[in-house]
Amino acid sequence: MTQKRVVVDSSGWIEVFTDGEHAEHFLALMADERALVVPAISIFEVYKWVLREHGEAQAIQAAAVMQSRSKSAEQHQKLKRMTTVATCPSDHEDQQL
Numbered sequence: 001m002t003q004k005r006v007v008v009d010s011s012g013w014i015e016v017f018t019d020g021e022h023a024e025h026f027l028a029l030m031a032d033e034r035a036l037v038v039p040a041i042s043i044f045e046v047y048k049w050v051l052r053e054h055g056e057a058q059a060i061q062a063a064a065v066m067q068s069r070s071k072s073a074e075q076h077q078k079l080k081r082m083t084t085v086a087t088c089p090s091d092h093e094d095q096q097l
Helices: 010-017 023-030 040-054 056-069 072-087
Strands: none
């Protein structure tokens, strides 16, 4: 059986980091780190927002928290390589997965 995955977009992370009105809802969704998927674009969007609103140190910290909450970064890279190989085999014939 496939495990259910949870994707929380940048607005959910910002809600949590700012202790917004809906923070508890998003925290509940993030509770199972094995199911949590954190897309790179969400990390980037939150980093840019925190950088603008609070500075570089806090932006780096927010990105680190997001990355540490999900083990999906490696999985995303593997999937990206697999997709690239599957769609463009002539360009990546010698690439190992």
